Amino acid sequence: METTRQSREQVLQALRSQVTSDQAVAATPSPHWTIEKSEELYRIKGWGEPYFSINAAGHITVSPKGDRGGSLDLYHLVESLKKRNLDLPILIRFSDILEDRIEQLNACFAKAIARYSYNGVYRGVFPVKCNQQRHLVEDLVRFGRPHQFGLEAGSKPELLIALATLDSPESLLICNGYKDREYIETAMLSQRLGQTPIIVLEQPDEVELVIKASQRLHIRPILGVRAKLSSKGVGRWGGSAGDRAKFGLAIPELLSAVEQLKQADMLDCLQLLHFHIGSQISAISVIKDALREACQIYVELSALGAKMGFLDVGGGLGIDYDGSKTNFYASKNYSIQNYANDVVAEVQEACSARNLPVPTLISESGRAIASHQSILVFDVLGTSDKPGLAAIEPPHEDDHALLRELYDTYDSVHLKNYQEAYHDAVQFKDEAISLFNFGYVSLTERAKIERLYWACCRRILDLVRHEDYVPDDLEDLDRNLASIYYINLSVFQSMPDAWAIDQLFPIMPIHRLDEEPVNRGTLADLTCDSDGKIDQFIDLRDVKPVLELHPVTEHEPYYLGLFLGGAYQEIMGNLHNLFGDTNTVHIHMTPKGYHIEHVVKGDTMTEVLSYVQYDSDDLIENIRRRSEHALQDGTITIEEAQLLLQHYEHSLNHYTYLSSD
Numbered sequence: 001m002e003t004t005r006q007s008r009e010q011v012l013q014a015l016r017s018q019v020t021s022d023q024a025v026a027a028t029p030s031p032h033w034t035i036e037k038s039e040e041l042y043r044i045k046g047w048g049e050p051y052f053s054i055n056a057a058g059h060i061t062v063s064p065k066g067d068r069g070g071s072l073d074l075y076h077l078v079e080s081l082k083k084r085n086l087d088l089p090i091l092i093r094f095s096d097i098l099e100d101r102i103e104q105l106n107a108c109f110a111k112a113i114a115r116y117s118y119n120g121v122y123r124g125v126f127p128v129k130c131n132q133q134r135h136l137v138e139d140l141v142r143f144g145r146p147h148q149f150g151l152e153a154g155s156k157p158e159l160l161i162a163l164a165t166l167d168s169p170e171s172l173l174i175c176n177g178y179k180d181r182e183y184i185e186t187a188m189l190s191q192r193l194g195q196t197p198i199i200v201l202e203q204p205d206e207v208e209l210v211i212k213a214s215q216r217l218h219i220r221p222i223l224g225v226r227a228k229l230s231s232k233g234v235g236r237w238g239g240s241a242g243d244r245a246k247f248g249l250a251i252p253e254l255l256s257a258v259e260q261l262k263q264a265d266m267l268d269c270l271q272l273l274h275f276h277i278g279s280q281i282s283a284i285s286v287i288k289d290a291l292r293e294a295c296q297i298y299v300e301l302s303a304l305g306a307k308m309g310f311l312d313v314g315g316g317l318g319i320d321y322d323g324s325k326t327n328f329y330a331s332k333n334y335s336i337q338n339y340a341n342d343v344v345a346e347v348q349e350a351c352s353a354r355n356l357p358v359p360t361l362i363s364e365s366g367r368a369i370a371s372h373q374s375i376l377v378f379d380v381l382g383t384s385d386k387p388g389l390a391a392i393e394p395p396h397e398d399d400h401a402l403l404r405e406l407y408d409t410y411d412s413v414h415l416k417n418y419q420e421a422y423h424d425a426v427q428f429k430d431e432a433i434s435l436f437n438f439g440y441v442s443l444t445e446r447a448k449i450e451r452l453y454w455a456c457c458r459r460i461l462d463l464v465r466h467e468d469y470v471p472d473d474l475e476d477l478d479r480n481l482a483s484i485y486y487i488n489l490s491v492f493q494s495m496p497d498a499w500a501i502d503q504l505f506p507i508m509p510i511h512r513l514d515e516e517p518v519n520r521g522t523l524a525d526l527t528c529d530s531d532g533k534i535d536q537f538i539d540l541r542d543v544k545p546v547l548e549l550h551p552v553t554e555h556e557p558y559y560l561g562l563f564l565g566g567a568y569q570e571i572m573g574n575l576h577n578l579f580g581d582t583n584t585v586h587i588h589m590t591p592k593g594y595h596i597e598h599v600v601k602g603d604t605m606t607e608v609l610s611y612v613q614y615d616s617d618d619l620i621e622n623i624r625r626r627s628e629h630a631l632q633d634g635t636i637t638i639e640e641a642q643l644l645l646q647h648y649e650h651s652l653n654h655y656t657y658l659s660s661d
């Protein structure tokens with residue numbers, strides 16, 4: 001972590017001069033606020049280019065084809081979707097972004113191959129586990145066809161998807177994950193349909209299964225082995241590599257596999273070496289180390305008589321979530337081109353040293369392909385009061401001594417003593433609470449003291465904000481004094497990684513970006529779970545505990561967007577508190593503008609209730625029967641009973657999220 005911080009620090013140094021002091025909160029919006037300031041504040045250029053930017057109206061613009069023209073105003077799109085009865089929260093997919101990502105990845109490898117005169121090709125595959133939604137996988141296969149882009153399956157159900165969706169023998173079907181006899185036979189038989197499955201041996205006992213299946217079916221499969229590299233992965237998914245990794249064959253196991261295949265006269269089937277060192281690899285040096293080790297294993301396998309022809313470098317290609325271009329965990333210090341260059345150069349060198357023909361290169365880049373294509377737009381339902389803004393009056397003679405002392409502290413806060421003042425204020429407040437618990441401070445007095453305490457904190461925060469150095473004990477002030485923005489969303493359903501592993505996603509308003517965001521807030525979701533919140537946001541320096549936001553007004557909805565969440569979030573989302581899938585639309589750019597290709601309505605309450613085995617007819621019948629009893633008992637009127645049933649039935653057929661009307 002130390003080195004991570006260091007190189008990030010260097011980048012910060014270079015950028016710090018650009019950061020203006022306008023980010024300090026002002027009570028009223030600055031008339032001098034510009035969209036450029038919003039760009040800088042939310043770092044949209046860093047993580048969003050070339051797809052997302054801000055237009056003159058202060059709205060986010062989406063350019064799904066990147067630099068190749070065509071764009072739309074995201075705010076207007078959301079408004080027009082709402083007119084089509086597609087309520088928020090809504091997941092908007094841009095199929096053109098998906099296409100552009102595939103093209104970029106392939107173009108980078110093509111360029112690297114040309115640059116190093118690599119005498120082989122790149123045939124990427126998309127790991128289905130990253131996003132299994134049918135429309136998306138179908139799009140991927142279609143966009144991938146010109147590049148012979150294939151699919152990677154990590155489980156039996158994913159194999160079923162890949163088999164039915166891939167339709168070209170040129171595209172590879174990489175079969176990973178735990179396998180049983182049925183998995184292996186299904187994969188082998190698909191060769192007869194003109195597919196090109198490569199069965200990757202991940203566990204020692206899969207070798208025997210594969211040999212038996214091959215003999216039974218009289219099919220000679222293409223086989224791969226997944227090696228457990230000793231090069232360490234880093235970060236969150238670092239455990240995917242190394243001796244304790246869940247998958248892959250250790251070197252002795254790899255050699256036994258070779259021996260077993262040789263005995264069965266199948267060594268020529270072994271053609272691929274695979275490794276995967278984890279997802280979101282932030283540092284290119286880690287990838288290089290792994291490549292070096294894998295290349296040596298590759299050439300050695302070849303020397304042992306395997307008919308090697310494919311090297312599969314797995315996933316891990318990172319995304320710059322915070323736009324800092326560093327080796328911070330939410331960023332990466334390399335481009336796709338750097339990545340492709342390193343893969344090609346490293347393999348080229350290892351093979352030429354042994355006079356071996358170079359392999360077909362495969363990468364299983366999921367996150368890098370699927371992250372950008374969707375935006376989740378959600379609305380803010382309301383905000384909590386900001387503590388510390390109440391007007392403070394000097395205390396009276398007969399006010400509690402603690403209140404008077406706290407007021408003196410409040411009154412004397414200045415740049416030279418704020419840390420001490422903070423400690424004093426905390427102490428006075430804590431004392432007041434103890435005295436309250438013993439009955440020596442009244443509820444009214446306690447309210448006054450707490451109000452004054454928050455005012456004191458806010459004064460200190462306003463001073464601290466302009467300082468370069470903030471003492472550790474004051475770092476929580478920003479969070480404690482932030483407003484809470486209540487969002488119409490479930491973090492558990494729509495951004496599970498933010499909850500489970502503190503992953504950072506860029507989140508920002510999609511409109512009003514020509515107006516200064518004078519508030520600072522954290523986000524709280526609809527669930528009754530205190531973990532259902534977002535209080536870590538991307539920042540140039542590490543992460544920030546609060547997000548700059550606009551005051552919410554009564555007459556205008558306030559929309560926020562979550563970006564780069566197109567990988568992993570949808571399928572890992574869960575039904576906590578029974579909030580279901582959100583509405584989803586697929587947008588495709590046309591010469592005239594855009595076209596809504598598919599609408600996938602979010603779950604209704606009937607649907608989510610059926611996951612937990614409730615039948616909506618039974619539920620309605622239950623309420624009807626109870627209403628009848630209540631009518632007979634005279635505890636409900638016929639009109640009330642009718643309204644209750646109406647609401648109940650209507651809810652069952654509708655969205656699990658709150659509606660704005």
Ligand SMILES: *Cc1c(COP(=O)(O)O)cnc(C)c1O
Nearest residue numbers: 276279280315316364365366367
């Ligand atoms: C998850 C996974 C991938 C995808 O990794 P990304 O970092 O999303 O590119 C690729 N290969 C294997 C074996 C995986 O388990």
